[in-house]
Amino acid sequence: xxxxxxxxxxxxxxxxxxxxxxxxxxxxxxxxxxxxxxxxxxxxxxxxxxxxxxxxxxxxxxxxxxxxxxxxxxxxxxxxxxxxxxxxxxxxxxxxxxxxxxxxxxxxxxxxxxxxxxxxxxxxxxxxxxxxxxxxxxxxxxxxxxxxxxxxxxxxxxxxxxxxxxxxxxxxxxxxxxxxxxxxxxxxxxxxxx
Amino acid sequence: xxxxxxxxxxxxxxxxxxxxxxxxxxxxxxxxxxxxxxxxxxxxxxxxxxxxxxxxxxxxxxxxxxxxxxxxxxxxxxxxxxxxxxxxxxxxxxxxxxxxxxxxxxxxxxxxxxxxxxxxxxxxxxxxxxxxxxxxxxxxxxxxxxxxxxxxxxxxxxxxxxxxxxxxxxxxxxxxxxxxxxxxxxxxxxxxxxxxxxxxxxxxxxxxxxxxxxxxxxxxxxxxxxxxxxxxxxxxxxxxxxxxxxxxxxxxxxxxxxxxxxxxxxxxxxxxxxxxxxxxxxxxxxxxxxxxxxxxxxxxxxxxxxxxxxxxxxxxxxxxxxxxxxxxxxxxxxxxxxxxxxxxxxxxxxxxxxxxxxxxxxxxxxxxxxxxxxxxxxxxxxxxxxxxxxxxxxxxxxxxxxxxxxxxxxxxxxxxxxxxxxxxxxxxxxxxxxxxxxxxxxxxxxxxxxxxxxxxxxxxxxxxxxxxxxxxxxxxxxxxxxxxxxxxxxxxxxxxxxxxxxxxxxxxxxxxxxxxxxxxxxxxxxxxxxxxxxxxxxxxxxxxxxxxxxxxxxxxxxxxxxxxxxxxxxxxxxxxxxxxxxxxxxxxxxxxxxxxxxxxxxxxxxxxxxxxxxxxxxxxxxxxxxxxxxxxxxxxxxxxxxxxxxxxxxxxxxxxxxxxxxxxxxxxxxxxxxxxxxxxxxxxxxxxxxxxxxxxxxxxxxxxxxxxxxxxxxxxxxxxxxxxxxxxxxxxxxxxxxxxxxxxxxxxxxxxxxxxxx
Numbered sequence: 032x033x034x035x036x037x038x039x040x041x042x043x044x045x046x047x048x049x050x051x052x053x054x055x056x057x058x059x060x061x062x063x064x065x066x067x068x069x070x071x072x073x074x075x076x077x078x079x080x081x082x083x084x085x086x087x088x089x090x091x092x093x094x095x096x097x098x099x100x101x102x103x104x105x106x107x108x109x110x111x112x113x114x115x116x117x118x119x120x121x122x123x124x125x126x127x128x129x130x131x132x133x134x135x136x137x138x139x140x141x142x143x144x145x146x147x148x149x150x151x152x153x154x155x156x157x158x159x160x161x162x163x164x165x166x167x168x169x170x171x172x173x174x175x176x177x178x179x180x181x182x183x184x185x186x187x188x189x190x191x192x193x194x195x196x197x198x199x200x201x202x203x204x205x206x207x208x209x210x211x212x213x214x215x216x217x218x219x220x221x222x223x224x225x
Numbered sequence: 226x227x228x229x230x231x232x233x234x235x236x237x238x239x240x241x242x243x244x245x246x247x248x249x250x251x252x253x254x255x256x257x258x259x260x261x262x263x264x265x266x267x268x269x270x271x272x273x274x275x276x277x278x279x280x281x282x283x284x285x286x287x288x289x290x291x292x293x294x295x296x297x298x299x300x301x302x303x304x305x306x307x308x309x310x311x312x313x314x315x316x317x318x319x320x321x322x323x324x325x326x327x328x329x330x331x332x333x334x335x336x337x338x339x340x341x342x343x344x345x346x347x348x349x350x351x352x353x354x355x356x357x358x359x360x361x362x363x364x365x366x367x368x369x370x371x372x373x374x375x376x377x378x379x380x381x382x383x384x385x386x387x388x389x390x391x392x393x394x395x396x397x398x399x400x401x402x403x404x405x406x407x408x409x410x411x412x413x414x415x416x417x418x419x420x421x422x423x424x425x426x427x428x429x430x431x432x433x434x435x436x437x438x439x440x441x442x443x444x445x446x447x448x449x450x451x452x453x454x455x456x457x458x459x460x461x462x463x464x465x466x467x468x469x470x471x472x473x474x475x476x477x478x479x480x481x482x483x484x485x486x487x488x489x490x491x492x493x494x495x496x497x498x499x500x501x502x503x504x505x506x507x508x509x510x511x512x513x514x515x516x517x518x519x520x521x522x523x524x525x526x527x528x529x530x531x532x533x534x535x536x537x538x539x540x541x542x543x544x545x546x547x548x549x550x551x552x553x554x555x556x557x558x559x560x561x562x563x564x565x566x567x568x569x570x571x572x573x574x575x576x577x578x579x580x581x582x583x584x585x586x587x588x589x590x591x592x593x594x595x596x597x598x599x600x601x602x603x604x605x606x607x608x609x610x611x612x613x614x615x616x617x618x619x620x621x622x623x624x625x626x627x628x629x630x631x632x633x634x635x636x637x638x639x640x641x642x643x644x645x646x647x648x649x650x651x652x653x654x655x656x657x658x659x660x661x662x663x664x665x666x667x668x669x670x671x672x673x674x675x676x677x678x679x680x681x682x683x684x685x686x687x688x689x690x691x692x693x694x695x696x697x698x699x700x701x702x703x704x705x706x707x708x709x710x711x712x713x714x715x716x717x718x719x720x721x722x723x724x725x726x727x728x729x730x731x732x733x734x735x736x737x738x739x740x741x742x743x744x745x746x747x748x749x750x751x752x753x754x755x756x757x758x759x760x761x762x763x764x765x766x767x768x769x770x771x772x773x774x775x776x777x778x779x780x781x782x783x784x785x786x787x788x789x790x791x792x793x794x795x796x797x798x799x800x801x802x803x804x805x806x807x808x809x810x811x812x813x814x815x816x817x818x819x820x821x822x823x824x825x826x827x828x829x830x831x832x833x834x835x836x837x838x839x840x841x842x843x844x845x846x847x848x849x850x851x852x853x854x855x856x857x858x859x860x861x862x863x864x865x866x867x868x869x870x871x872x873x874x875x876x877x878x879x880x881x882x883x884x885x886x887x888x889x890x891x892x893x894x895x896x897x898x899x900x901x902x903x904x905x906x907x908x909x910x911x912x913x914x915x916x917x918x919x920x921x922x923x924x925x926x927x928x929x930x931x932x933x934x935x936x937x938x939x940x941x942x943x944x945x946x947x948x949x950x951x952x953x954x955x956x957x958x959x960x961x962x963x964x965x966x967x968x969x970x971x972x973x974x975x976x977x978x979x980x981x982x983x
Binding site: 065172173193 | 644645647652653656657659663665799803831836842
């Protein structure tokens with residue numbers, strides 16, 4: 032246990048981190064090990080190509096977008112705190128957490144999980160998924176056999192279904208509403224991050 | 226000759242069964258083969274009034290089983306296997322012991338209670354029976370699970386367990402056999418201790434022996450450059466040798482072959498000529514399929530023999546019951562314990578399938594047939610019961626496995642009619658989850674795995690792999706190599722036509738099997754490229770779009786006809802499209818092992834497609850970023866290993882990024898090494914959309930537009946370029962103009978044996 036504590040101490044502001052994210056010390060250490068493994072040059076922060084070196088991500092159709100989600104607009108590096116905070120989105124929801132009225136919503140709440148997913152679509156961060164952005168995602172996720180016309184028709188249909196205020200874009204509220212039947216807690220949680 | 230006649234007879238009937246796919250999808254092949262065996266046995270018995278065809282244990286164990294195990298281990302998905310090895314071992318060792326003990330003891334208990342009537346049998350013999358009936362059989366498992374597509378983790382658990390439990394089975398069998406010979410009273414703690422000790426020796430000894438032979442085989446293939454024609458034979462010879470040696474030393478032969486296959490696959494595939502690799506694969510499948518067919522047919526034939534049948538209702542029914550129940554209990558118990566330690570817990574559904582998938586097969590029968598009649602008077606009863614258990618599990622459980630799995634899945638999925646956006650997002654979430662799992666290092670990117678990978682890369686590969694194969698391990702390298710091979714080939718063929726390249730292309734250039742050569746971790750991703758040289762009938766004058774857009778990447782299906790389809794924006798159609806074409810994520814079952822297929826299946830096509838697109842988009846965004854950077858760096862040659870780190874990655878939508886000097890240099894190094902090895906400019910990527918004539922991009926000297934493939938061709942052949950290229954070293958390179966400028970200051974790089982590499 033001594034080594035665990037000493038590793039924890041090496042991470043700056045680890046208490047705050049644990050508080051904000053809800054990760055246990057064991058998890059923080061595990062994520063720290065992983066962070067160090069990804070950061071092959073030991074710079075203390077990660078760049079896009081560190082993520083790019085993860086081979087499995089290259090086989091994920093939206094892998095590059097997800098990598099992008101780690102980097103705040105304008106920044107090219109991810110430090111450990113940001114890394115952990117983003118991953119905290121994927122913690123399973125704590126069902127027994129008491130609802131304190133004034134505390135901020137935890138990072139892994141259903142709403143925040145949805146926001147993370149929304150961001151992947153909404154690349155220009157204007158709070159709405161435009162038809163073009165949807166087309167891009169569809170293109171990435173569908174095989175090469177699908178023609179552009181087919182793609183556009185799918186995109187149109189999708190927007191039609193979800194767009195309630197008829198502005199031809201999907202806002203976050205519409206997004207959330209259209210997915211209310213889906214068990215987000217289950218679909219956007221990684222069990223071993225509990 | 227009897228053997229061969231049965232063999233030919235059964236094999237010739239095999240295609241008849243194959244023809245009726247409807248039947249196959251309901252009844253697993255193995256079940257049908259057993260039934261076929263019944264028929265054949267009936268015919269023989271009718272003719273001879275005695276069963277002249279029998280599956281003799283030596284035949285089974287020495288001629289039919291080894292190749293099946295070799296096949297299974299040679300095609301084993303190693304990464305999956307080793308990452309689940311702990312669980313597999315727990316199931317194999319403790320699960321089998323549990324099965325053996327409980328079945329044996331329960332049967333004995335029932336016997337003592339008088340349910341079975343009068344039998345000349347004792348506790349030890351019950352335990353012996355328990356140990357031979359306990360083991361899950363690899364042959365049966367492969368046969369049934371092939372039809373039922375379950376997720377890869379589940380598959381590897383059952384399959385791995387069936388392979389590794391041989392160690393336990395052999396030990397238990399021999400120990401109880403020896404005990405039975407000794408007689409009850411002479412067993413004391415010493416004997417029991419010897420039993421446990423022998424387990425250790427047999428299991429680890431067998432595995433170790435397998436590894437030794439794997440090393441031997443890898444070294445052999447490393448040195449066979451000049452005798453490539455017989456390389457393929459070594460695999461079978463050494464594999465069989467591993468089996469026999471282990472058997473000779475009374476170690477676990479199955480474990481020996483298993484580890485031989487598992488450990489050697491990587492090195493053998495890297496070292497051998499691609500034709501040999503193909504030969505080995507095909508031959509392996511032929512042998513394995515043939516043996517499996519024969520085994521099941523024989524299992525059927527053996528039934529039609531009045532001599533062996535002894536019917537004891539109690540014994541047989543109770544055995545069936547206990548085997549079934551204790552398997553379920555055992556699996557659930559062990560899984561409950563394992564889930565406390567596993568990163569990704571095993572779900573209840575999977576446990577149900579695992580318990581139901583505990584099939585017994587020919588190994589159990591073989592062991593039963595080997596029993597000594599003098600020591601075990603009730604041998605025939607045991608054989609009869611074993612046969613019935615085998616039939617029950619293979620036929621009945623085999624038939625019902627698929628409906629069971631489907632029913633369970635349907636029950637879970639609760640598929641209400643989802644809207645398009647829900648379907649889309651469901652899949653997106655799967656992808657997101659996979660990606661985050663990978664980022665977190667789901668397998669446990671711990672010190673051990675990293676350490677082992679380093680050790681393996683530095684020492685073991687150095688010893689066992691050909692140096693050339695080692696150099697080509699860089700996967701990224703190989704992807705670009707593959708992507709650009711068609712360009713290279715095109716360029717070469719054109720160059721020859723023009724006479725501007727002073728070398729003669731050999732036929733070997735086109736036939737590189739990347740899967741073999743570069744697939745150290747991506748064996749399923751690397752496609753087989755067989756570029757048909759005759760497709761390229763290009764003259765400078767008659768460039769036709771179709772000849773280039775032609776589907777030369779076998780795996781990416783550019784459906785040209787699709788563009789003609791005029792699709793009405795139909796609700797049903799959109800749903801259907803999503804259903805059909807959404808890329809599958811890791812969760813959606815990528816079945817990795819198959820008895821009858823080793824070539825690329827559809828999901829591997831998808832993976833390749835995704836990989837290529839990702840790489841292209843990364844490179845393109847890198848390229849667009851690089852335009853603004855002054856490429857004045859001197860390109861120096863660096864060791865390949867460093868390159869894996871310095872891969873450029875593009876920001877998803879080409880947003881500006883400032884590439885630090887180090888990254889530019891990194892990519893320049895990377896690109897230069899590609900060129901150096903005779904690989905083409907990765908900028909020359911086939912365009913995703915059809916190239917357009919109109920804008921004549923090749924006339925623009927600025928590479929502002931990512932040149933389409935056609936344009937890039939043209940780029941080469943304007944007179945200026947030709948002249949620049951001519952003094953370049955002779956190779957199949959097509960080089961990018963701005964890199965050329967850098968290279969001119971760089972001294973002549975040695976022409977590595979790229980010809981051989983290609």
